[in-house]
Amino acid sequence: MTDNVDISIEEAPDAIETDYEIGQDNITPFGLDIHNPVFMISSISIVAFVILTLMFQDSASEFFVWLRNFLTQNFDWFFLSAGNIFVLFCIVLMISPLGKIRLGGPDAEPDYSYMGWFAMLFAAGMGIGLMFFGVSEPISHFNSSLGGAAMEGGARSDWAPLGAAAGDTEAARNLGMAATIYHWALHPWAIYAVVALSLAFFSYNRGLPLTLRSSFYPLLGERVWGWWGHVIDTVAVFATLFGLATSLGFGTQQALAGMNYLFGWSTGDFAKVLLIAVITAIALISVLRGLDGGVKLLSEVNIAMAALLLVFVMLIGPTGDIFSAIVSGGLAYAREIIPLSMPFGREDTNFSQGWTSFYWAWWISWSPFVGMFIARVSRGRSVREFIFCVIIIPTIVCILWMGVFGGTAISQVVADASAAVKDAPLELKLFEMLQPLPLATFTSFLGIILVLVFFITSSDSGSLVIDTITAGGKTSAPVAQRVFWCTFEGVVAAVLLLVGGATALTALQAMAVSTGFPFTIVLLAMCVSLYLGLRETQKMQGG
Amino acid sequence: MYKNIMVPVDLAHESRLEKALATAADLGRHYGAEIHLVGVTGVQPGAVAHTPEEYKRALEEFANRLSREKGVGFHAHAEVSHDPAVELDKIIERKSEEIGVDLVIMASHVPGFVDHFVRSNAGYLVEHSSISVFVVRG
Numbered sequence: 172m173t174d175n176v177d178i179s180i181e182e183a184p185d186a187i188e189t190d191y192e193i194g195q196d197n198i199t200p201f202g203l204d205i206h207n208p209v210f211m212i213s214s215i216s217i218v219a220f221v222i223l224t225l226m227f228q229d230s231a232s233e234f235f236v237w238l239r240n241f242l243t244q245n246f247d248w249f250f251l252s253a254g255n256i257f258v259l260f261c262i263v264l265m266i267s268p269l270g271k272i273r274l275g276g277p278d279a280e281p282d283y284s285y286m287g288w289f290a291m292l293f294a295a296g297m298g299i300g301l302m303f304f305g306v307s308e309p310i311s312h313f314n315s316s317l318g319g320a321a322m323e324g325g326a327r328s329d330w331a332p333l334g335a336a337a338g339d340t341e342a343a344r345n346l347g348m349a350a351t352i353y354h355w356a357l358h359p360w361a362i363y364a365v366v367a368l369s370l371a372f373f374s375y376n377r378g379l380p381l382t383l384r385s386s387f388y389p390l391l392g393e394r395v396w397g398w399w400g401h402v403i404d405t406v407a408v409f410a411t412l413f414g415l416a417t418s419l420g421f422g423t424q425q426a427l428a429g430m431n432y433l434f435g436w437s438t439g440d441f442a443k444v445l446l447i448a449v450i451t452a453i454a455l456i457s458v459l460r461g462l463d464g465g466v467k468l469l470s471e472v473n474i475a476m477a478a479l480l481l482v483f484v485m486l487i488g489p490t491g492d493i494f495s496a497i498v499s500g501g502l503a504y505a506r507e508i509i510p511l512s513m514p515f516g517r518e519d520t521n522f523s524q525g526w527t528s529f530y531w532a533w534w535i536s537w538s539p540f541v542g543m544f545i546a547r548v549s550r551g552r553s554v555r556e557f558i559f560c561v562i563i564i565p566t567i568v569c570i571l572w573m574g575v576f577g578g579t580a581i582s583q584v585v586a587d588a589s590a591a592v593k594d595a596p597l598e599l600k601l602f603e604m605l606q607p608l609p610l611a612t613f614t615s616f617l618g619i620i621l622v623l624v625f626f627i628t629s630s631d632s633g634s635l636v637i638d639t640i641t642a643g644g645k646t647s648a649p650v651a652q653r654v655f656w657c658t659f660e661g662v663v664a665a666v667l668l669l670v671g672g673a674t675a676l677t678a679l680q681a682m683a684v685s686t687g688f689p690f691t692i693v694l695l696a697m698c699v700s701l702y703l704g705l706r707e708t709q710k711m712q713g714g
Numbered sequence: 715m716y717k718n719i720m721v722p723v724d725l726a727h728e729s730r731l732e733k734a735l736a737t738a739a740d741l742g743r744h745y746g747a748e749i750h751l752v753g754v755t756g757v758q759p760g761a762v763a764h765t766p767e768e769y770k771r772a773l774e775e776f777a778n779r780l781s782r783e784k785g786v787g788f789h790a791h792a793e794v795s796h797d798p799a800v801e802l803d804k805i806i807e808r809k810s811e812e813i814g815v816d817l818v819i820m821a822s823h824v825p826g827f828v829d830h831f832v833r834s835n836a837g838y839l840v841e842h843s844s845i846s847v848f849v850v851r852g
Contacts, residue, residue: 186764194726194761275757276765282757282796375757378764461800550757646758647798 185711186378187388191396193380197643203652206643209401213408213641214659220413221663224678225670232674235681239532242688247528251514253691254531257361260698261558264368269705270555275375277712281551285560287467288548292561293568294470295544295632296363297355298477298625299418301572302618303425306600308354309577310584310593313347315522330521333510344581348500349507351573354527356504356566358512359534364561365694366542369701371549371557376708380644381546383407383539383693389703390696403693404640407539410686411640412656414537415633416663417680419626423447423668425598426622432602433615444665450623451661454630458653462547466631473624480617481575487609488579496578501570532687535694543636547646554705580604630657716745720815722806722835723753725762725772734821734850739784741817751777752791752809756798766794803838810845819848 198207205211224231243250264270273279281288312332319337321329329335332350336342369386379385384400391399423446430436457465485493517523549557583590583604592603605614634656641656642648667675721738723731742749755762755769763769770792777790791809795801810818820836836849 192761193759276767374759375765378759381758459800462797463801547758644758645760646756647760650799653799 185376185708187373189379189388189393189396191393194643194645196396197645202649204642204645204648205652206404206641209404209408209643210641212401213405213412216405217409217412217659217663220679220682221666224675225666228671228674228678232678232681235678235685239529239681239685242685243528243532244524246688247517247520247524248514250528250531250535250687250691251512251523253535253695254358254362255512255514256695256698257365258357258562260702261361261364261368261562264702264705265555265558265562269702269709270558271553272372272376272705272708272712273551273553274371274557275550279375279551283467283548287471288552289560289564290470290474291467291548291632292545293565294466294473294625294628295541296565297359298473299422299622299629301355301477301569302601302622302625303597304351304355305572305576306580306592306604307597308351309347309573310580310600311347312350313343313581313584314593316343316346316350320519327518327520330525331519332522332526333507333519335519340585344496344585345499345503346507347581348496348573348577349503350511350522350526351577352500352504352566352570353508353511354530355573356569357508357562358531360562360565362531362534362538362694363541363545364558365697365701366538367545367549367561368554368557369697369704370542370546372554372701372704372708374546374644375550377704381543381646382640382644383543385644386697386700389700406686406689407543408637408640410536410683410690411540411633411637412660412663413679413683414540415629416660416667417676417683419447419450419630419660419664420668420676421680422622422626423450423664424673426619426626428596428598429602429615429619429622432599433612433619440669443668447661447665447668450626450630451657454627454634454657454661455654457627457631458634458657459650462635466628466635467548469624469628469631473621473628476617476621476624480614480621481572483610483614484579484605484608485575488575489582492582493575493578496581497571497574500574500578504570529684532684532691535687535690536684538690538694539640540633540636543639544632547635547639576601576604579608583607630660633657633660716741716747716817718750718813718815719747719817719819720750720752720806720810720813721819721821722802723751723773723776725753725769725776726760730852731821733852734819735780735784737848737850738819739780739786741819742784742786747817748787748789749780750789750791750809750813750815751780752793752806752813754793754795754798754802754805756795766792769794803835803842806835807839807843810839810843815845817846817848818843819850821852822849 196207197204315329315331316336318329320327320335332346336346373379373385374381379388382404384395384403387395423443427438427442431438457469580592584593592600595603601618602615605611634653637656638653639646719738719742721734738749753773755766757766763772773790773792777788780788793805795805818839822834822836840847
């Protein structure tokens with residue numbers, strides 16, 4: 172419904188020829204600019220899901236947890252194989268001649284400097300997760316490995332990765348580090364890279380709107396503008412909003428537990444709602460300041476603070492142990508990556524299904540959000556540079572991060588089997604690890620601030636992404652729409668937390684993770700689609 | 715009295731601009747002033763153009779066509795923004811200073827529901843700039 176200027180302009184030679192005009196299905200109630208029907212269907216069904224889940228909490232939780240477990244346990248081979256395909260696909264693209272293609276055409280220049288770009292990639296991709304799991308996951312795998320393999324009724328009953336490392340501290344430490352890095356390095360980032368690269372390529376090079384459906388154009392043709400596309404976009408909005416709202420809900424509890432531990436603050440309902448309100452309010456200010464003045468600035472500040480904490484712990488912690496954790500952890504990762512990523516014939520089923528398969532579903536359910544956001548800021552990078560910076564550099568950073576935080580924590584457990592960090596609940600492990608080190612009050616405070624700011628950046632970038640999808644790929648829609656989604660996310664989190672508590676959050680988070688299954692199929696199709704698209708462009712550029 | 719008149723334009727809604735452009739052309743002829751069209755685009759494909767380069771060409775052609783039709787000099791100034799929805803006001807303010815305009819003619823709408831929450835672009839300029847602003851209601 173636009174009255175475009177009627178002048179013919181020369182398009183890029185490889186622009187996809189479609190009669191679809193960006194924004195043609197948009198409607199403009201109250202001066203807004205929203206896609207019909209994606210906006211209405213997604214917002215109404217989100218409200219309906221929240222209400223139904225709260226009305227039938229126990230059965231909803233039971234059903235979605237069953238669904239998530241059913242998918243991750245029965246389709247572990249599928250998730251693991253797909254993860255490997257994504258990594259291999261990206262590496263092949265990076266080294267092949269297709270890597271030369273530049274996002275936005277041969278003459279495009281990068282929109283952001285390396286630092287700004289990288290800060291945003293990391294803050295959106297996994298900032299918050301690293302804070303909570305950087306300490307806890309290495310300890311879990313270390314402990315289960317040290318405990319050794321246990322058989323019960325012909326199946327492994329322990330949670331250790333691969334063959335475990337019964338009683339061997341060094342081997343358990345390396346295996347624990349390798350397993351953790353495996354879940355946070357090449358594979359998750361390759362998942363993000365596939366989505367981000369497809370979206371960026373089909374938008375910047377081929378002229379399609381920046382929304383999930385566009386990357387299916389080579390496979391579905393004009394049908395992507397109809398119900399096929401509506402479904403893909405709506406499920407993406409669904410997964411993103413529930414993923415964000417439930418992790419904001421859980422995260423509030425975790426951050427409050429940390430503040431209670433540090434300052435003795437209350438963890439009651441009022442405190443929960445207040446914290447969600449504060450996070451949402453700051454996110455709204457960030458939204459109103461726009462991409463550069465808001466989320467980019469906060470991401471840069473936060474990555475600088477995270478680097479400070481990293482270097483600080485490296486220096487004041489057990490420096491020798493940390494360096495050996497980084498080096499031997501990294502080497503162990505390189506050595507074990509093939510056995511860890513074997514989709515078939517695994518004996519360590521608890522680990523490969525309960526950890527790896529769950530993680531892959533989780534990363535994949537986040538990928539529409541993170542992928543859209545990465546695509547938004549990656550114009551002007553070549554495919555090769557893009558993959559290197561989105562996969563290889565984060566892998567190095569993850570090895571460093573896990574080495575410093577996980578390495579320190581494992582050292583504490585090795586030195587003293589009753590170390591506080593060992594049995595502390597997930598949300599307190601970071602603080603218990605920092606406690607025995609010098610300047611614990613300062614580092615813990617920095618940790619809390621990092622957690623809160625990562626929540627703010629994901630709330631902001633989440634509303635940016637959902638707004639773009641529900642505006643049919645338009646990035647110039649009125650800011651009021653982003654304000655709506657940002658507030659909506661906070662309200663959903665608060666309502667779930669207050670009315671339903673952990674049961675409702677668990678139910679909807681399990682539902683969000685379950686969307687990882689259909690999206691795995693979507694991502695595999697995206698690889699095919701992206702390859703076909705890149706080949707066409709390469710031919711037209713005379714490659 | 716006026717030498718440089720600026721008209722911020724949204725190429726996706728050309729019909730809403732007609733009155734403002736006609737006003738600008740009349741004043742331009744009357745005072746012998748140049749008219750500067752300022753358009754802001756994001757880097758993502760939009761309703762008007764798929765790339766910033768395409769957008770620039772579209773705005774230039776639009777300015778050329780107006781120059782021919784209205785008999786006054788129209789100049790195109792395309793600005794690329796990472797986040798047009800948010801940065802629009804500031805870019806218009808900055809461009810008005812860069813070009814050294816003495817009058818801004820803006821197409822605006824009758825205030826509606828959303829305007830109670832979000833200020834209009836014209837409102838921002840009136841509050842923040844010392845340049846005269848002529849708001850043309852469509």
